[in-house]
Amino acid sequence: xxxxAKPFGGFSAxxxxxxxxxxxxxxxxxxTESDGALSLQLDSDTAVLVxxxxxxxxxxxxxxxxxxxxxxxxxxxxxxxxxxxxIYDEDDLKTNERGVARxxxxxxxxxxxxAGNILSVIEVQ
Numbered sequence: 001x002x003x004x005a006k007p008f009g010g011f012s013a014x015x016x017x018x019x020x021x022x023x024x025x026x027x028x029x030x031x032t033e034s035d036g037a038l039s040l041q042l043d044s045d046t047a048v049l050v051x052x053x054x055x056x057x058x059x060x061x062x063x064x065x066x067x068x069x070x071x072x073x074x075x076x077x078x079x080x081x082x083x084x085x086x087i088y089d090e091d092d093l094k095t096n097e098r099g100v101a102r103x104x105x106x107x108x109x110x111x112x113x114x115a116g117n118i119l120s121v122i123e124v125q
Contacts (some may be wrong), residue, residue, distance in 0.1 A: 010049030011063050013038075013115035014056035022114050023050070025068075025082045058116030071100055071107040071123040076113065076120070086110040086118075 013019040016038060023040050024031040030041035038050040048064070068074040075085060075098055085099025086109075095101045100109045107123040 003081065006051060008047055010051060011117055012053035012056045013050050013113070014052070015055060015114060016050070018114040019050050025123070026078075026083065037090050037109060051095075056115055058112070059118060062110065062118045062120050063109075064119045065122050067124040068083060068121045069124070071109060071121060072098075074121040074123075075109050083111050087111070 016036060020031050020033060020038055023029045023038065032039045036052055040048045040050060042048060062067045087099055088095045088097070088101070093101060093104065095109070100107060108120050110118055112118055
């Protein structure tokens with residue numbers, strides 16, 4: 001049934017203009033708007049739908065992971081654009097003062113979009 005389908009993911013936001021600015025201007029993604037929703041072009045074949053939801057509740061998990069070659073460069077570049085990284089100090093999850101978790105797997109840093117959804121930059125070699 002879905003053999004030739006081109007599935008895509010989606011998530012909600014409570015303020016589409018803020019989401020459009022964040023994903024387009026701050027993160028530098030190609031963003032298009034149609035019928036009140038956004039399409040984030042992640043690469044030439046992959047898009048994600050961001051749809052408006054007035055009673056939006058942020059996801060309690062990471063909804064998008066952006067692979068990067070150098071976590072420190074990515075964190076610096078995003079911080080310069082005003083992105084604030086999450087700081088965790090839990091028994092099973094600790095980040096440094098910049099929000100980077102090391103030694104639990106790939107180096108990773110989490111941040112939130114304007115709707116409170118959790119995103120990450122994750123170092124891949």
